[in-house]
Amino acid sequence: MRAMTAKTPMRQAAIASHPSGPALSVQGVRKSFGPTQVLCGIDLTLVHGERLAIIGPNGAGKSTLFDVVTGRTRPDGGRVLMNARDVTGRAPHVISRLGLSRSFQTSQLFDHMSVIDHLRCAGLWPGGHRYTFWRRMHGLDDVTRRSERWLTRLGLSDRRDVPAGALSYAEQRVLEVGLCAASAGSVMLLDEPTAGMSQSESARMVALIADLSQGRSLLMIEHDMHVVFSLADRIAVMARGAIIACDTPARIRAHPDVRTAYLGDYADAFGETHDGDARDA
Template sequence: MHTDASAPALSVRGVSKSFGRTQVLNRVDLTLARGERLAIIGPNGAGKSTLFDVVTGRTRPDGGRVLLHERDVTAHAPHLISRLGLSRSFQTSQLFGQMSVIDHLRCAALWPSGHRYTFWRRMRGLREVTQRSEAWLARLGLAHRRDVPAGALSYAEQRVLEIGLCAASSGSVMLLDEPTAGMSQSESARMVDLIAELSRGRALLMIEHDMHVVFSLADRIAVLARGAIIACDTPQRIRTHPDVRMAYLGEYADRHSVRGERDA
């Protein structure tokens, strides 16, 4: 399918979602350009994870559309959206505890290597898949953990692997849900560097509560409050936006200058 190179990588148009009488998303509009890093911030319960679920096909919206490279994927199943170039990490670990690190990466490399999910074939016999996986091991700094079960990794290593799986699947659009949650300051700093590297040339949509991480990575920041986007702008303008300061940033905006920590 031919797409205009100037067209958005991802478009969310008028998306609404309610659970019972609770409206979680209220006509959300959001556009992610190709190669752009866009962070979504907002208080707990604002609807951020629900928005990710709608975009990835896990939840059907009550109204509105989701377009991936101009293709309407609103009614698509998650695995079909993934095959069209969207990959996602979750807020909590989704790894297989007894599966080795290398086998996780082999699974992620199957589709980009041109292989379908044929369960009667051994992945270890697919040379190109193994070569891709070994390269990703080195890139993620996990080569020394190659044959270790994912459940035996440290928390930070598990997060690195999960984000590596997103990148190894060769998706052109990456969605990361709180990638640095629960990490120490040094672990978060390393994760910022890794995300900056792995997202180069891809579109990145990220939910993150750590403002240092947000301002280090984002080209633009969208603020979601009570299910609606109340602002979407550059980090410098978001810092001083009165509605954003009132709804979310608060003391962080007061403690930091407009210059910011970004431009990774």
């Protein structure tokens, strides 16, 4: 799959000129499980409209960092701020309602719930509806109309009434990413969205993420370097619970410590066919 760049000069200028503070700021976050220190004082900033990819070997602490940011895990120290509001240790549903949405490494769908009902659920809160268990979603015409539009955008219209458990693996991943966007969050966290996909499926997912992340801030964990270099405005490299580098794709590709620790020969292979991207970064 040839990676398709999303880092145009116009896009970079829009990111750099945003008048407010960071969309997400992780400040000195630490987390240990027993004697094992998993996060060692993480500092990371996601600016408005930016796509930031986190890469690193298994066990580096990437998913634990996502758990801390989304409120699933309370840190031992440090702070997490979203749009300058301290959300450290707050409940996941509270952080979600403040505009943060997340997908997981493994499927978190309801196997027996239809695709359209998943999207209806995601659209309740942003549509101004509160969770009232005695009211049927099917009667909420505005929610259904928005959900139908999301079905079209995700390419799942013909799977409308299919239970999520009957979808193919790639379709489930598409639905999960779509749920993040349909919840109307301004900050999206995607944990390995293309894991286990074929090259063609991965290419379609890259195009979908590029579309859905327009006007949002994206923080993404990903192991597929084609996907990372296709989407990311910046790349943060984690190893042993710490950020060892965070910079533009071109500079990360040339960073000696990153090449040794993670990228290896991929940096040279990617550079041979993407020199134009490197000059633009």
